[in-house]
């Protein structure tokens with residue numbers, strides 16, 4: 733079960749033992765700031781885990797931040813840190829039906845765990861239900877030269893072109909670029925980023 737896998741990743745490993753940990757969610761925060769949404773706009777971090785992005789958003793003055801993750805242990809870790817300054821949803825993104833829409837849909841390192849057309853469709857359906865025209869999409873996946881697996885699970889790596897093409901029927905592309913994440917133990921992981929806007 734995927735949720736057991738991820739709960740274990742959060743309960744059995746410290747942040748420094750998780751490859752995806754960042755000291756600061758710099759790229760994510762910059763792109764959200766560049767979106768110029770109001771401070772009370774709804775922002776959702778898909779698979780936000782224990783990322784410090786939410787802390788930085790709250791520090792920046794954003795007041796409506798939701799964290800969705802399949803691992804309750806990850807949400808608990810964040811809740812212990814920041815309490816009720818954010819909202820928490822424990823759900824599998826491929827099975828989740830949003831009950832509201834968000835001005836910013838952020839996902840760093842979750843979409844790449846979906847490797848079948850059915851999972852991609854389910855993600856897209858959730859995205860389309862959970863956003864509206866002019867909502868921002870900020871998404872980061874492993875790049876073509878990135879790792880073939882993460883946390884022991886296979887991933888699908890995306891080029892800037894293919895990631896943009898996947899969302900293009902529903903979004904205007906604002907930018908695509910590549911960054912390199914350094915894991916806590918010094919391994920380099922190339923990431924593909926897409927910033928787009930719902931048509």
Ligand SMILES: C[S@@+](CC[C@H](N)C(=O)[O-])C[C@H]1O[C@@H](n2cnc3c(N)ncnc32)[C@H](O)[C@@H]1O
Nearest residue numbers: 738752779780781783801802803824825840841
């Ligand atoms: C590699 S971690 C990235 C965490 C965070 N976004 C960050 O940048 O630090 C992947 C996260 O996605 C969550 N996740 C994996 N599959 C998921 C799914 N199907 N639905 C929701 N969350 C999922 C995991 O629990 C984990 O927190």
